[in-house]
Amino acid sequence: MLRLLLLAALAAGPTLATAQVWPSKPLRLVAPYAAGGPIDISARLLAAKLQDSLGQPVVVENRPGAGGNIGVDLIAKGPADGYSLVMSAIATLAINPSLYPSLPYDPLKDLRHVTLLVQVPNVLIVTNDLPAKNVRELIALAKQRPGKLDFGSGSNGSTGHLAGEMFKMMTGTYMVHIPYKGSAPALADMMAGRIHLMFDNLASALPSIRSEKVRALATTTLKRSSFLPELPTLDEAGLKGFDMTTWWGVSVAAKTPQPVVDRLSAEILKAMDAPDFKDRLRNMGSEAPAIRTPDQFASFVASELKTYTELVKRSGAKAD
Amino acid sequence: MEGIFGNLAIGFIEVFKLQPVTMWGMTLQHVPFNILMCLIGCLLGTLIGVLPGIGPVATIAMLLPVTFNLSPIAALIMLAGIYYGAQYGGSTTAILVNIPGESSSVVTCLDGYQMARQGRAGPALATAAIGSFFAGCVSTLVVAMFAPPLAEVALKFGPAEYFSLMVLGLVAAVVLAHGSIIKAIAMVILGLLLGLVGTDVNSGVLRFAFGISELADGIGFVTVAMGMFGICEIIANLEQKEHREIFTSSVGKLMPSKEDWKRMWKPILRGTFLGSALGILPGGGALLASFGAYTLEKKVSKYSHEFGKGAIEGVAAPESANNAGAQTSFIPLLTLGIPSNAVMALMIGAMMIQGIAPGPQVMTERPQLFWGMIASMWVGNLMLVILNLPMIGMWIKLLTVPYRYLYPSILLFMAIGVFSISNQPFDCFLMACFGLLGYVCVKLGCEPAPMILGFILGPLMEENLRRAMLLSRGDPWVFISPSKPISMGFLIAAVALLAIIAAPALRKKREEVFVEET
Numbered sequence: 075m076l077r078l079l080l081l082a083a084l085a086a087g088p089t090l091a092t093a094q095v096w097p098s099k100p101l102r103l104v105a106p107y108a109a110g111g112p113i114d115i116s117a118r119l120l121a122a123k124l125q126d127s128l129g130q131p132v133v134v135e136n137r138p139g140a141g142g143n144i145g146v147d148l149i150a151k152g153p154a155d156g157y158s159l160v161m162s163a164i165a166t167l168a169i170n171p172s173l174y175p176s177l178p179y180d181p182l183k184d185l186r187h188v189t190l191l192v193q194v195p196n197v198l199i200v201t202n203d204l205p206a207k208n209v210r211e212l213i214a215l216a217k218q219r220p221g222k223l224d225f226g227s228g229s230n231g232s233t234g235h236l237a238g239e240m241f242k243m244m245t246g247t248y249m250v251h252i253p254y255k256g257s258a259p260a261l262a263d264m265m266a267g268r269i270h271l272m273f274d275n276l277a278s279a280l281p282s283i284r285s286e287k288v289r290a291l292a293t294t295t296l297k298r299s300s301f302l303p304e305l306p307t308l309d310e311a312g313l314k315g316f317d318m319t320t321w322w323g324v325s326v327a328a329k330t331p332q333p334v335v336d337r338l339s340a341e342i343l344k345a346m347d348a349p350d351f352k353d354r355l356r357n358m359g360s361e362a363p364a365i366r367t368p369d370q371f372a373s374f375v376a377s378e379l380k381t382y383t384e385l386v387k388r389s390g391a392k393a394d
Numbered sequence: 395m396e397g398i399f400g401n402l403a404i405g406f407i408e409v410f411k412l413q414p415v416t417m418w419g420m421t422l423q424h425v426p427f428n429i430l431m432c433l434i435g436c437l438l439g440t441l442i443g444v445l446p447g448i449g450p451v452a453t454i455a456m457l458l459p460v461t462f463n464l465s466p467i468a469a470l471i472m473l474a475g476i477y478y479g480a481q482y483g484g485s486t487t488a489i490l491v492n493i494p495g496e497s498s499s500v501v502t503c504l505d506g507y508q509m510a511r512q513g514r515a516g517p518a519l520a521t522a523a524i525g526s527f528f529a530g531c532v533s534t535l536v537v538a539m540f541a542p543p544l545a546e547v548a549l550k551f552g553p554a555e556y557f558s559l560m561v562l563g564l565v566a567a568v569v570l571a572h573g574s575i576i577k578a579i580a581m582v583i584l585g586l587l588l589g590l591v592g593t594d595v596n597s598g599v600l601r602f603a604f605g606i607s608e609l610a611d612g613i614g615f616v617t618v619a620m621g622m623f624g625i626c627e628i629i630a631n632l633e634q635k636e637h638r639e640i641f642t643s644s645v646g647k648l649m650p651s652k653e654d655w656k657r658m659w660k661p662i663l664r665g666t667f668l669g670s671a672l673g674i675l676p677g678g679g680a681l682l683a684s685f686g687a688y689t690l691e692k693k694v695s696k697y698s699h700e701f702g703k704g705a706i707e708g709v710a711a712p713e714s715a716n717n718a719g720a721q722t723s724f725i726p727l728l729t730l731g732i733p734s735n736a737v738m739a740l741m742i743g744a745m746m747i748q749g750i751a752p753g754p755q756v757m758t759e760r761p762q763l764f765w766g767m768i769a770s771m772w773v774g775n776l777m778l779v780i781l782n783l784p785m786i787g788m789w790i791k792l793l794t795v796p797y798r799y800l801y802p803s804i805l806l807f808m809a810i811g812v813f814s815i816s817n818q819p820f821d822c823f824l825m826a827c828f829g830l831l832g833y834v835c836v837k838l839g840c841e842p843a844p845m846i847l848g849f850i851l852g853p854l855m856e857e858n859l860r861r862a863m864l865l866s867r868g869d870p871w872v873f874i875s876p877s878k879p880i881s882m883g884f885l886i887a888a889v890a891l892l893a894i895i896a897a898p899a900l901r902k903k904r905e906e907v908f909v910e911e912t
Contacts, residue, residue: 108816109455110740115747122459136455138816140593140610147607173598178607224865230598252864253595255857258739259676262732266549268865277746281731281753354462357749 096156096334100131103324104160106145108138112277112358113322116192117161119354120324123345141231142166143177146325150184154327156334162187163322164233168378172386173231181379186330187371189342190323192360195295196237197279198308199288200271201264209292209311212271216247223249224269226260234260236382237273237294237318239389244313264288275320276301277359294318300361321363321378323371339368398539401761405769408467408762428468432770435472436777439479443486446493446804447620447811450480454740458747466748467763471770473744474724477737478530478771481720482778485522485713486789489515493624493804498681498716500619500846501688505701505708512704515790516648521658521706522713523782524650529666529714530775533721536670537728538768542754544722545729548674550880553862554873556675558884560855563682565888566689567847568895575895577840585848588613595857596864608820615681617821618849620808621828622835622842628801629833648786650706658710661691665711669718674725676734683719684712685847721771728764729754 101124105117114136121132137145142165149160167181179185198209206212216223227234230253242249252269254260257278263269265287272279272288276299283290283302292308293299296317308316324342326335343366345351352362365374409432412424442448454473461469484496489506502522509518536544551559568578591602592612603609650658668690669683691711692701701708723734731753733739745752750760757764792800812821832842866872874882 108736109451110736110743112743114455115458115743118455118459119462119747122462135817136815137818138611139818140607144607144610229595250864250867252861253598254861255595256739258732262549262676262726262730263552265730266552268552281751281755284751285731285754287730287754353749354747357746 096331096337097128097130099157100133101128101157101159102133102135104135104137104145104149104158106137106139106142106148106160106166109136112192112194112275113161113163116322116355116358119351120191120342120345123348123351124341127341127344141170141174141229143170143174143179146181146185147178149325149327150179152327154329154331156326156330156338158327159188159338160185160325161191161322162325164320164378164382165231167325167375168382169231169233169236169386171379172383182372182376184328185325186328186335186368187375188324188326188335188339188368189346190321190363190365190371190374191342191346192323192355192358193319193321193363194359195276195293195299195319195361196233196273197276197283197293197299197302197305198237198241198271198273198291199264199279199283200291201267201269202286202289203267204270204289206291207289209306209308209313212291213245213247213312216245216249220248221250223271224252225249226252226254226257226263226269226272228257228260228274229253229255231386232257233318233320234273234275236385236389238271240316240318240385241273241308241313243388244316261288273318275359280359301359335368401765402538402769404761405765405767406773408766409471409769409773428471428766428770429773431464431468431472432475432774433777435475436479436482436774436781439476439481440483440778440781442476443480443483443496445807445811446487446495446624447616447808448814449496449616449811450477451736451740452811452814453480454737454744458740458744461744462747466745466750467766469744469748470741470763470767471774473741474767474771475774478717478720478774479778481717482523482526482782484716485526485709486519489518489522489709490789490792491800491804492627493808494619497615497619498684498719499713500623500681501684501712501843502709503623504688504843505703505705508702508704509706509709510793514704515793516786517650517654517706518709519786519789520649520783521654521709523779523786525658525662525665525710525714526717527775527779528662529669529718530721530778531772532666533670533673533718534768534771534775537721537725537771538765541725541729541757544674544725548676548726549730551675553858553865554878554881555884556858557855557862558873558881558888559675560851560858562884562888562891563686563851564848564855565891565895566686567844567851574839577838578844581835581840581842581845582848585845585850586852588618588845589849589852590856592853596860606820608818612853613824613849614812614815614821615850616815617812617825618828619846620812621825622832622846624804624808625826625829626832626836626842628805629829630836631797631801648790654706657697658706661687661695661707661711662714664690664694665714666718669715670722672715673719673722674734676726676732681716681719681850683715685850687711687715717775724767724771727752728756728767 103117103121105114107113117134121134125132137148146160146162146166149158152158171177171181206215225238235251257274260272264272282288290305292306292311294308296309298307365371409428411428413427414421414423415425415427442453454476480496484499485502487493487495488499488502489510492503492507494500494503506518567582591609593600593610665687668687672683672686688711691707692698695707697705726732726734727738733742742752809822812825862872874885
C-alpha cells in the first residue's frame with residue numbers, strides 16, 4: 075500500500091512540478107502545413123511573441139501532410155506537459171473528421187483547445203465578365219444555366235469548396251466544382267475567365283478585388299468585413315444564416331494541466347492585444363475573434379464540428 | 395523607354411540609399427542598408443545552394459520572423475537574394491561531386507560532373523557563374539520592361555495549354571537519355587508512376603500510399619532527387635575498391651578557354667530565352683526551365699554526341715535557364731499577386747505581414763518597393779558573379795578532401811535537408827530507398843534524369859488533363875480546338891518530335907546520338 079502511494083506520489087510529482095515551474099525548457103509549436111502559408115506565418119509571429127513573454131525559446135516545426143492531420147495527431151498523442159503546441163484549424167478540427175474516414179485523433183477528446191487566434195471570412199468572387207452583378211442575379215443565372223457555371227477552390231473539402239456546396243444547397247442550384255492545388259492557381263484561372271466563381275479566403279482574394287481583376291459579390295460571414303464594409307453578407311443577400319469563417323488557433327494535448335493551459339491562454343491573449351501583433355494578423359485579413367477563453371474556444375470547436383459534419387455528409391465530399 | 399529608365403533610376407536610388415540604422419542600441423547614420431541586405435541574402439543563398447537538399451523554402455521560412463523588423467523593401471531584397479543566390483550555388487555541388495545542391499541543378503550534374511572528371515571543374519564552374527549572371531541581367535530587364543504584358547501571357551495558359559506543354563516535355567524527356575531509348579521510356583514511365591503517389595486532387599482519394607500517412611501528400615521532389623543522384627553517387631563511388639577517381643591532380647585552368655567561350659555563348663542565349671519564358675508560367679519555373687534548356691541544346695547543338703560526356707553546352711544552357719526562370723517567376727507575383735512556386739508564396743506572406751497587398755497596385759502605389767526590388771536583383775546578380783568567380787579556386791580545393799571525409803558530411807547535409815522540409819524521419823528513409831533504386835538503375839544502365847522529369851511532369855499533367863476535361867465537360871477536342879491555338883501548337887510539336895525519334899530513316903542517325911557510353 076505504501077509502495078502504491080509512493081508510486082502515485084512519484085507519478086503526480088512531476089506533473090505538479092511542471093505546472094509550477096512551467097516553462098522550464100523550450101516549447102515547440104507545430105504548424106501542420108508547409109512553410110509559408112498563413113497558418114505557418116501566424117505561428118511564427120506568435121512564437122516570437124511567446125518567446126519574449128515566457129522566457130523560453132518557442133520553435134516552430136512544420137509537419138505537413140494528410141490535410142494537416144499528421145501534425146495535429148502528433149500533439150494529440152504527444153506528452154501533455156504543455157511544451158508541445160499545435161496550430162489547429164477549421165480543417166483539422168471541424169472538416170477533416172468527416173472528410174477522412176480514419177482520422178487518428180478525436181478533435182474534442184484528444185485535444186485541449188487554448189485560444190482562437192484568427193478568423194478570416196471567405197468572399198464570393200466572380201469573374202469580371204459574368205453578367206451577374208449581385209447575389210440575386212448570380213442565383214438567377216445559375217438557375218437559368220444549370221450545370222454550366224464552374225466554381226473553383228483550393229482543394230477538395232476546403233472551406234471554399236464547402237461554401238460552394240452550401241450555396242448550392244441553400245439556393246437549389248447546380249454548379250460544377252473544379253478543385254485546384256491551392257487557391258492561387260484557381261484565382262489565376264478566374265482572372266483569365268476559365269472558371270466563373272470562387273469562395274476564396276478574404277486575405278488571398280483582397281488584392282485581386284482591389285485591383286478589379288475579379289468582382290466581389292458578398293462575404294460568407296454573418297457580419298460585414300471591416301476590410302470591405304460596403305460589401306453585403308450572403309445572409310443579407312437572402313441566404314439566411316449563411317455563415318462560414320476560416321479560423322485557426324492553438325491547441326495542446328487533452329491532459330495538459332489546467333494551470334499551464336491558463337497561463338498559455340493568458341500569454342497568447344496578451345500577444346493578441348499587443349498593437350504590432352494585432353496589426354500583423356489584421357494584414358492577413360483577420361478580425362479579432364470575440365472568443366477568448368479556452369472553454370469558449372472548446373465549445374466553438376464542438377459547434378463547428380457539428381455544422382461541418384452535417385455539411386460534408388450532405389455535400390458528398392470525400393478524402394481517403 | 396524613357397519611363398523605364400526613370401523607373402529603374404527610382405529603383406537604384408532606393409537600393410543604394412543611405413539610411414540611419416539602429417542596432418544593439420547604437421544608431422549609425424548613413425548605412426547602405428538595402429545593399430547590405432542584398433549581400434546577406436546572396437551569401438546565404440549561395441551557402442544553402444551549395445549544401446545539398448537544403449533549399450530556399452526552408453531557409454526563407456525560418457528567416458521570416460527576422461524580416462518583420464526590417465523595412466518591407468529591405469526584407470524583400472534579402473529574401474529574393476536568397477532565392478536567386480541558391481540557383482547560383484546549386485551548380486557548384488552538382489559539378490564537383492555530382493550531387494544537385496538545388497533541385498533546379500539536377501541536369502547540371504549530367505555534363506558538369508563529367509567536365510570535372512576531365513579536370514575541367516574550373517571552366518565548368520565559371521561557365522555556370524557567367525551563364526547565370528548573363529541570364530540574370532537579361533531576365534531582370536525583361537521583368538522591368540515587360541512584366542505586365544507577360545503576366546497577361548501567363549494568364550493565357552489554362553489547363554489545356556499546360557497539359558499540351560507537358561506532353562511536349564515528356565516526349566522531349568526521352569531525348570535527355572544518352573543510352574537505350576527503350577530504357578529511357580521505361581524510366582519516364584517509372585517517374586510518372588511515382589508521381590501518382592498521394593492524394594488525388596480531383597476526388598481526394600489516396601493512391602498508392604499503403605496506409606502510410608507520410609505518403610498522403612505524395613513523394614517529395616527533393617527526396618527523390620537526393621536519393622537518385624546523391625546517395626546513388628556515393629554508393630557508386632564507394633564501390634570502387636581502389637581510390638575514388640582523383641581528378642584533382644589535373645585541375646587545370648580555372649577560366650574557360652577561347653574555344654569554350656565560342657561554344658557557350660549561343661547555349662547561354664538560348665537558355666536565357668527559354669528560362670525567361672518558362673519562368674513566367676506558374677508551377678514549373680526554374681526547374682522545368684533547366685530541363686527544357688538541356689533538352690533543346692542536345693537537339694540543336696552540333697556537339698550533341700558529347701552530351702553526357704562533359705559538353706560545356708550542357709552546363710551553360712541549364713544554368714542560364716534556371717537563373718532566368720528564377721527571376722521571371724517574380725512576374726506573376728509582382729503583377730498579379732499570384733505566387734508561381736513555394737518561394738513566391740513565402741514572399742507573398744512576407745509582403746502581407748508588412749501590410750502590402752501583392753498585386754498590380756504595388757507598381758503604382760509603391761514604386762520604390764517595386765523598382766527597388768527589380769534593381770536589387772540586378773545588383774544581386776553582379777554581387778553573385780563577383781563572389782563566385784574568385785571562389786572557384788576555393789571550391790576546387792574541396793576535391794582534394796579525401797572522399798572518406800567528404801561523403802559522410804555530404805550524407806549528413808542531405809539528410810538534414812530532406813528532413814527540414816517536413817520534419818519527418820520517414821523522408822530520410824525514403825531518400826535511402828531511392829538511393830538503392832538509383833544504384834540498381836545505374837547497374838542496369840538506366841539513367842535517372844528521364845525518370846526525374848517524368849516524376850515532375852506526371853502529376854502536373856494529370857492534374858491539368860483532368861481539370862481541362864472537367865471544364866469542357868468531358869470533350870477531348872478541347873486540346874486541339876482552334877480556340878486554343880497554343881495547346882494545338884504544343885501537341886503538333888510533340889507529334890513532330892515523336893516522328894523524328896521514331897522515323898526509320900532517322901533511326902540510324904539517332905542511334906549514333908544515343909549510342910551507349912561504354
